[in-house]
Amino acid sequence: MFRKILVANRGEIAMRIIRACRELGIATAAIYAESDATGIYVKKANEAYLVGPGPVKGYLDAQQIVRLAKRIHADAIHPGYGFLAENAQFATLCEEAGITFIGPSPHSLELLGDKVKARELAKQVGVPVVPGTDGPASSVEEGITFAQRIGYPVMVKASAGGGGRGLRVVRSDDELKEAMEAGAREALAAFGNGELFLEKYVERPHHIEFQLLADKNGYVIHLGERDCSIQRRHQKLIEIAPSLILTPRLRAEMGEAAISLARAAQFYNAGTIEFLLDPDGRYYFIEMNPRIQVEHTVTEQITAVDIVQSQIWIAAGRPLVFGQHEVNLQGYAIQCRINAEDPQNGFRPSSGKVTAYLSPGGVGVRIDGLVYKDYTVPPYYDALLAKLTVHGRTWDEAVRRTHRSLEEFVLRGVKTTIPFLTKIMEEPDFRAGRFDTSYLEGHSDLYTYEEMVEPEDLVVALSAAIAAYEGL
Ligand code: ADP
Ligand code: ADP
Ligand code: MG
16 A cells, blocks of 8 residues: 555645545645645645645646655655646656556546547447537537537537536527637637537536446446536536436446446546436436546445545555445435635635634534635635535435534635525425526525624624714
8 A cells, every 4th residue: 555645736625635545544745835835734734845836836737746756755646636637647747757646547537538539439338428519610610510400509618628617508600609719719728728519508407427436457336426416607516416316227327327438448546427317317428527526525425435545545456345236325415515705796706814614513414624714715726615515314304404504604704605505405496306407597586695694793793883873
């Protein structure tokens, strides 16, 4: 087993990896930018190294990170999600330096990082894909021909896209032209690759994804599915496991499809196959994420499998020690993304100093967070502050427990998604399991809430009012 792992990430996922390593008796080395010097994960790692320049570049500097790993005698690197997690060149650099990359092979990363290639592979193994262009759409004319044949609306996507970026829904030739021109420019700037393709826009689908574990002997299992339909701007906000609508038969069939795709990509380590499930029960592959995902926590809660530790075992060359039939899904888990953003203002990011922090607890409540009182939320990174993951025996219990936990959650000084998420837990359609990816667009009532006022705030406000009244 590894003796020291360099964690090439920051924030909550760095902390998550450090926790897994501690339980396995593996030492950890963190990297941090100046703006993360006060991060909890920096303090909790056995060693920590400042990387620069600036707030972001150090986390993306593959050469510098591999050099550091060699210098400090780390035997493996865990990339987390985002940053270098899906970078085939980084995985190759690690390999060449004799350091294990905790993830799939560079070959799999190359294949799966390209949505067009991943679609091709799915077609080859007979997994349904959303009707779309055969390969990239190289011109606006080609795009228009496709859209007229398949019918609007269609979605313009970047082959190299991710994180909800580079997606556009269009409803006419004119919109398509504009979207393709702007999309190519944006994709080139954001992903270094301007290639686009088109898909039929599936109306009112569920986003259903399967968590896979695959060892280096080619043994692949799935840990069931997650429903990540509650999204804003094609980005997940709430994730649920298992799905409320999948029948055991459909679960088995989609799980098999996911496994066959992973096999075809010669995939190992942990990854996720994402599908859309339409209102008629037809499913379509959309992409594979060959890395740990933010929402892996809900799967851990219903399966009792530590996915990050599994990643480490697999990377060390150990075979999986349990089979598909030993995976049992127990109860329901819900993850809420506590983001530093303001739902009432288009989910605009918020940064600044946290003036009060008290996380919820009690039975079935898990927090993966990076915040404490007086922590300053830096403006440079994605807005995730904490993940609240709640487990219950039934859906109803999980929803009530999540609601209670959100009400207990105190996080002041920055705008957060907490009051918005609280409203969702009270909303009848959500509680009844009636939702799909259009849920937030269809529920404008969720945006009308007052920031929760804590009793002590009330006292301060009252004494200020009294003081003003008395002219003090
Ligand atoms: P997904 O939405 O696929 O489940 P996650 O929510 O797990 O992904 O994403 C983890 C983080 O990685 C997010 O901050 C997301 O913005 C970022 N990310 C994912 N893919 C990419 C990419 N191709 N380029 C840049 N950032 C990405
Ligand atoms: P990313 O790489 O950014 O995660 P995905 O291809 O996984 O992009 O899509 C993100 C989300 O966008 C999906 O979860 C879904 O809500 C929506 N989406 C993607 N493709 C389609 C489609 N063809 N039709 C309808 N919605 C889609
Ligand atoms: Mg996706």
